[in-house]
Amino acid sequence: MPTTPDMTTASDPGLLDTLQHQVAVFARRAEQTRLGGVGQVRNSMDRAAYLLLNRLDKEGPMGVKALAASMGIDSSTVTRQVAPLVDTGLVKRTSHPEDGRAVVLQLSPRGQARLDEVRSSRRELMAELTQDWTPEERTGFTALLTRFNTALSARQSSQAVPDAVTQTDS
Numbered sequence: 800m801p802t803t804p805d806m807t808t809a810s811d812p813g814l815l816d817t818l819q820h821q822v823a824v825f826a827r828r829a830e831q832t833r834l835g836g837v838g839q840v841r842n843s844m845d846r847a848a849y850l851l852l853n854r855l856d857k858e859g860p861m862g863v864k865a866l867a868a869s870m871g872i873d874s875s876t877v878t879r880q881v882a883p884l885v886d887t888g889l890v891k892r893t894s895h896p897e898d899g900r901a902v903v904l905q906l907s908p909r910g911q912a913r914l915d916e917v918r919s920s921r922r923e924l925m926a927e928l929t930q931d932w933t934p935e936e937r938t939g940f941t942a943l944l945t946r947f948n949t950a951l952s953a954r955q956s957s958q959a960v961p962d963a964v965t966q967t968d969s
Contacts (some may be wrong), residue, residue, distance in 0.1 A: 830846075843917065844913070844917045847880045848880070848883070848884055848889070849914075849917060850870065851866070851870070851877070851880055851881060851884060851890070852884070852889060852890070852906060852910055852913070852914045853914065853918075854866060854869060854870055855890065855904060855905065855906040855910075856906050856911065856914055859905075860893075860903045860904065860905035860906075861903065861904060862895065862901055862902060862903055862904070863877050863878055863881070863902060863904065866881075866904060871952055871955060871956060881904060884910070888907055888909045888910070889906070889907055889909055889910035889913055889914075890904055890905065890906060890907060890910055891904070891905045891906075891907045891910075892904060892905075893905060
């Protein structure tokens, strides 16, 4: 890949050290606050629940194995993380219409309402944190963060153990 004057390469350890430090600080602060939003909704939904509900909302009902694959985690993790969501009525478990032995997970109306509430609160927090940013800065940061997360995901996928991907639905 050709370099341009504003591109950083591995030959710039100072900048890369600063980048890795800032990513570590971001991860710690995001986990401490859960970037949960503002008001009463703040910190009211953990990261795993938010990501699972969000995925079911975006992609629709699916089995445990498909949900795990789409999130890049193993089926046992999805099963463990979805159990409290089922217990609290945020997710419904139903039988697959074509194979009654298989389980399909679906966002419940209560889960949809809760997800909408949390999204709204988190959106308000993002607006507050970036209130003095220009629209171009918000767009650029979002694009770069998405690119960074995509690269992390691709790296994780390339290092995944093949047996972890072939687990069965629970």
